[in-house]
Each structure stands twice: as structure tokens, then as C-alpha cells.
Amino acid sequence: MDWRLECSACNATAAPAGLPTVCECGQPWLVRYPERRPDPTQRAAVAGSSGMWRIRAFLPLEPLEAPVTLGEGDTPLLPVPRIGARIGLPGALVKDESVNPTGSFKARGLAAAVTRAVAGGARAFTLPTAGNAGVAAAAYGARAGVPVRVYAPKSTPPMILGQISAFGADLRLLDGHIGDCGKASRAYAAESGAFDLSTLREPYRIEGKKTLGLELAEALEWSLPDAIIYPTGGGTGLIGMWKAFLELREAGWVSGALPRMFTVQATGCAPVVRAFESGADRAEAWQDPWTVASGLRVPAPLGDRLMLRALRESGGGAVAVSDADLTEEARQGSRLEGIDFAPEGGAAIAAARVLRERGVLSAAHRVVLFNTGAGWLYRDPAELPRG
Numbered sequence: 001m002d003w004r005l006e007c008s009a010c011n012a013t014a015a016p017a018g019l020p021t022v023c024e025c026g027q028p029w030l031v032r033y034p035e036r037r038p039d040p041t042q043r044a045a046v047a048g049s050s051g052m053w054r055i056r057a058f059l060p061l062e063p064l065e066a067p068v069t070l071g072e073g074d075t076p077l078l079p080v081p082r083i084g085a086r087i088g089l090p091g092a093l094v095k096d097e098s099v100n101p102t103g104s105f106k107a108r109g110l111a112a113a114v115t116r117a118v119a120g121g122a123r124a125f126t127l128p129t130a131g132n133a134g135v136a137a138a139a140y141g142a143r144a145g146v147p148v149r150v151y152a153p154k155s156t157p158p159m160i161l162g163q164i165s166a167f168g169a170d171l172r173l174l175d176g177h178i179g180d181c182g183k184a185s186r187a188y189a190a191e192s193g194a195f196d197l198s199t200l201r202e203p204y205r206i207e208g209k210k211t212l213g214l215e216l217a218e219a220l221e222w223s224l225p226d227a228i229i230y231p232t233g234g235g236t237g238l239i240g241m242w243k244a245f246l247e248l249r250e251a252g253w254v255s256g257a258l259p260r261m262f263t264v265q266a267t268g269c270a271p272v273v274r275a276f277e278s279g280a281d282r283a284e285a286w287q288d289p290w291t292v293a294s295g296l297r298v299p300a301p302l303g304d305r306l307m308l309r310a311l312r313e314s315g316g317g318a319v320a321v322s323d324a325d326l327t328e329e330a331r332q333g334s335r336l337e338g339i340d341f342a343p344e345g346g347a348a349i350a351a352a353r354v355l356r357e358r359g360v361l362s363a364a365h366r367v368v369l370f371n372t373g374a375g376w377l378y379r380d381p382a383e384l385p386r387g
Helices: 040-047 052-058 081-087 106-120 132-144 158-166 178-192 205-219 236-251 271-278 304-313 323-337 343-357
Strands: 004-007 029-032 077-079 093-096 125-128 148-153 170-174 227-231 260-266 317-321 367-371
Touching: 029 205, 040 052, 040 205, 052 205, 052 236, 077 205, 081 323, 081 343, 093 205, 106 132, 106 205, 106 236, 125 132, 125 178, 132 148, 132 158, 148 158, 148 178, 158 170, 170 178, 205 236, 227 236, 227 343, 236 260, 236 304, 260 271, 260 304, 260 343, 271 304, 271 317, 317 343, 323 343, 343 367
Parallel strands: 093 367, 125 148, 148 170, 227 260, 227 367, 260 317
Antiparallel strands: 004 029, 077 093
């Protein structure tokens, strides 16, 4: 393998063979590619292929290796003029992850994690989920022919739970939040030998999420937006994009200023926002987390240090919005633009409006908002209209 692992905290290094988890210091590994020199002339070839794996010069694949894939990636970057007019950002764009195979951006991270874990010898998987990661893990486990156990809170939207079961996972529902599910998943991994796919407890979900940033650069003809507003729970998307932008700049594929990164969380669970505003370099666990945006209901993310680093290095920030605001913005956004906004996508719109009102963003800025998943996954089948 022409990559290595580097600890995000203590700078220890390790070979990527087998099934790496976290560094001995307890912090996540990051994948580094010291032997690769992706040439900018390769950008033309990228446009002639499809799927997230097409930019493989920046991804953890051997030259002739085939990934475990369902056709993830290549999601649209859409102008949203009516949303833009409503919030005072006429140049706003939406990266719509709802059209991924499993209905969310989680498809990217789990495709990469399952690909590398299967290659490393994994024969069973386990993970906790706030919702969409469980769907993706179940689907990619099925694609790879590997059994998956998923631990989810009982408060997870029923449509999401139905999708997890539909892909054949062994679904275990628990009282509490994703942190409680994480403890159960790690205990099961220890007793059974199943490989733990939890966020940042293996190094490759970040590499899958990195493709969000790679695709943004390609869609904007190898330039970058002024700002990115990203709904954040576990944080791999934010961390992965910032990693992608740094790698693209180092390789000479992009130049100029990198985007200002903004995280948005819900007021009922905002550990990263609180840490950012207080100047802390770690986030304290949020007590009694609750938000209708289940993907944001992560009270103690392992990637807190990495998220805060990306926010500060980029000159960005952190915003918390209420459930009422994010729900209304998702509803309005879907009706205005025909995009199926999940609550997390509504949070990105609400945060953009707040940042514009505060003068942090101006009408001249090109801003990318992320709709990280499909709204239909959050709807209760019992509440849908009957013909």
C-alpha cells in the first residue's frame, strides 16, 4: 500500500495493514499518501469517468483494486435562486446528498470503510447509528456479503429503521442516544470479533467523505467556494472536506484561498458550537441531547478536536439553530426548489440565514450548503396522507 496512517493527535505513524482502529493514545488515525504525486494534468481524466472513486489518485485504493460500491457520489451541485433570495445569498448552491444510493452522504464513508475492512479481513461488522449511517452500513455490508449488526436509539425515525432492516442488518434498538449505542457496539465487537465501523474509530470513513470536497472542486472547475455550511454530528464530512482541500492545494489541483468552513448544530445538541464559542480545543459531552435532526444528535463526537481545528484554520465558525427553524427551512426549501431537504439540510439553510444577518457572509459570497440526506427518510409512515 502506498499510504500510511498518522495519528491526528500525537503524530505517531503506522502501516495500514489489517484492520486498524485508533491510535494507542485513543485518537483517530488519518490517512497520508507521502509517495503519491497526483499531477494536475490528471484532472481531465477525472471528468471522463463516474462515481466517487473516479478521483482515485486521492483515495485509498490499490491500482487494480475494485471497491465495494453501489454507485455512490456524483451528487448534484444545484443553484437555489429562490432560497438564495429568501436568505440574502443569491450565489448559494446546494450539494444534494439525498440522491446517494442509501439516501444520504453516509454512503460515501461506509463504501470506503467497508472496502478497506473487507480487504483487511473483516468477516462481520458492527456500529452505532443516529440513523443514516446504519442504513449505509447495512447496504454496503449486504453488497460485500458481510453480516452487519446495528445499534440504534429507539427514537430513530421509523422509516430509517425500516431501511436498516430491509438491507438485512441485525438491528438492536436501545434506550438513550448514540453514545449509549456506541458502548453496546464496542462491547459486541470485543466479544464477537466483529469489526467496529463507528465514526472515526477506523480511518477510512473520512476518506470516503473526502470525496465531497473533491467533487465540489471538480464541479466548480477546480476552484473553491468562499464558504461551506455543513450540518455536523460526528463530523467526518467536515473533517474529510478540509483534508481534501489541503491535499488538492498541495498537489496543485486548486489554488487561492480555501473555503471558510462553518458547522451547524441544533440548539438541543451543540457540543462543537459551545466549544468553538468558548475557545476550547475539545468539546464537552452534551447532556440530554435532543433534536428532530437525528443526524445532529451526537453528544460527544470523537472528532471534536479535528472539527474545531478545521473551523479555526479556515477562518470559519459554528452556529446553533432551533428545531423550529431548521424544520421550517427544510419545508420551505423543498417547496421553493424541489429538493427533498432532510432536517439537517434545513439546518444548513437556517445557519446561512443567521450568518447573513450577522454580516459574516455577504451577498457577493459563493456559499455551498449541504443537504446531507433525504427528507423522506424522516417521515413517519403512519402520518403520510392516504389516498
